[in-house]
Amino acid sequence: MKRSHGILIATGLIVALGGGIALGRLTTPAATTSAAAPAARKPLYYRNPMGLPDTSPVPKQDEMGMDYIPVYAEDEANAAPGTVALSPEKIQTLGVRTEPVRRQPLATGLQASGTIAVDETRQHVIAPRFDGWVETLQANQTGMAVKRGQTLATVYSPQLLAAQEDYRVADAALRQLRGGDAASLQSMQRLRDAAKRRLLNWGISAGQLEHIAHLPPGNLALTAPASGVIVEKPVVQGARFVAGDTLLRLADLSTVWVTVNVPAAQIGQVRLGQPARFTTPALAGQTFDGQVGFLQPVLDAATRTLAVRVALPNPDGRLRPGLFGTVALAGDDGREGLTIPRSALIDSGQRQIALVEVATGRFAPRQISIGQRNGDRIEVLDGLREGERVVVEGNFLIDAESNLRAALQDMTPEQAAAHAGHDMGSHDMPAASKAESDPHAGHAMPAAAAPKPAAADPHTGHVMPAAPRPDPHAGHAMPDQPKADPHAGHDMSDMEH
Structure with missing residues (x-):
């Protein structure tokens, strides 16, 4: 009895001790749980590592075994x-x-193409002011180089002959009247002066007048007024001409022109006296320096360009009219500015974009304002800071993905959540069937279609007879023979015919 009583007391102590421990755990929080551990970051979703627009709500790998990025x-x-x-x-x-x-530094200026032309201020025309004939033609071919004062042609004119004779007679009479009657001397002086003015007006020089007595009667030598080349020769030897006809045209090529067309947007970069440099593939490695000599006062209405004329010294005649080349108009050096390579610019026609590397492996589009183009670089006026890195190769592919990314960010939260829940890469489809997906993919289909229950019978519950209603003729024995003969039973044997 005492043994049983001791066992009960020990059992009670054990139960009490266990209850106290449990109560202590419930009322006193453990030290390890009192300081809550920092919660781990939970990804919103996982994106394709190759930049494709599919996402997944759970970790996964693409077809190449690459992990999706959280x-x-x-x-x-x-x-x-x-x-x-x-x-x-x-x-x-x-x-x-x-x-x-x-x-x-920004090298301002511009380049334009142009063609060498004759300096219009250095052209000369040989056109006598009297009628006559071409006696001899020394400058007998186009392109011939001539020197100043060189005889080009000799002409004969009856008008010239008469004027020469008038001058000779008046000059001789004036010599004879020296020391004589003053009135006669003045009259003869006026006659000689009139003949002299007529000859001068016809193009005879003062030097030729001094030797007029030694000139062939009616003949006059036409000389080159400047050094140059014959660019036009419309007459031949022996041809007749009238006053004002062009016999020869020559051009002085010691200075030539080149005219370039500058777009209206760049007119502000051009000024009179601006240094210019001409180059041409025909004279590779050679440069010719000149300056802007004339700006056309009006723009070409069709091309919206301004004609700019550059004068180029040509002492050795290497620059020939008709030669095509490029004119570089120098600008004001020394100004500095931010620049990026041309390949970094994405120009949509409405805005200019550059892709900026905002962090390692992260790229963001940035709208910028650009200035002048300087070789293979472009000036940036606004939108970028010095030292920022911009994408110069592969930017068009990134820009396409960036546009998709921006479109996703413009979605409502519900749309974005729905997009994040689309597991675009989890469809384990064979290669042959990936091009055309099953429209029922993902639809839960029953294992076996249950047959549709038949419509309820309106006679259910009615007691139906086991057999159909009996036929009223049932039980009647129908003869197997045809209809009975009405004469059957009559004894026909007694009848004798």
Whole structure:
């Protein structure tokens, strides 16, 4: 009895001790749980590592065995609209290359194409002011080079002959009257002066007048007024001409012109006296310096360009009229500005975009304002800072993905959540069937279609007879023979015919 009583007491103590421990655990929190551990970041979704627009709510791999990249809430919050994140593998696949925005001197100026032409102020026409004939023609071919004072042609004119004779007679009479009657001397002086003015007006020089007595009667030598080349020869030897006809045309090529057409947007970069340099493939490696000599006062209405004329010295005649080349108009050096390579600019026609590397593997589109184009670089007026890196190769592929990214960010939260829940890469489809997906994919179909129950019978519950209603003729024995003969039973044997 005492043994049983001791066992009961021990059991009670054990139960009490266990209850106290349990109560202590419920009322006193453990030290390990009192300080809550920092919660781990939970991804919003997982994106394709190759930049494809499919996402997954759970970790997975693509067909190449590459893990999908987690996207966290803070990444989405800090990302600019259209920001694209690329894995190192994707960057290498696309061939993405970046360069920093640099500040450098800007060589202002422009280039335009033009053609060498004759200096219009250095052309000369040989056109006698009297009628006559071409006696001899020394300058007898186009392109012939002549020197100043060289005889080009000799002409004969009856009008010239008469004027020469009048001058000779008046000059001889004036010599004889020296020391004689003053009135006669003045009259003869007036006659000689009139004949002299007529000859001078016809193009005879003062030097020729001094030797007029030794000139052939009626003949006159036409000389070159300047050095140059014959550019036009419309007459031949022996031809008759009238006053004002062009016998020869020559051009002085010691200075030539080249006219270029400058777009209206660049007119502000051109001024009179601006240094210019001409180059041509025909004279490779040679440059010819000149300056702007004339700006056309009006623009060409059809091309919206301004004609700019550059004068080029040509002492050795290497620049020939008709030669095509390029004119570079120098600008004011020394101004510096931010520049990016031409390949970094994405120009849609309405705005200019550059893709900026905002972090390692993260690229964001940035709208910029551009200035002048300087060789293979473009001036940036606004939108970029010095040292920022811009994409110079692969930017068009990233821009296409950035546009998709921006479109996704413009979705409503419900649309974005629905898009994030689409597991675009989880469809394990064979290669042959991926091009055309099953429209019923993902639809839960029953294992076997249950037959549709038949419509209820309106006679259900009615007691129906086991057999149909009996036939009223049932039981009647129908004869197997045809209808009985009405004469059957009559004894026909007693009848004798």
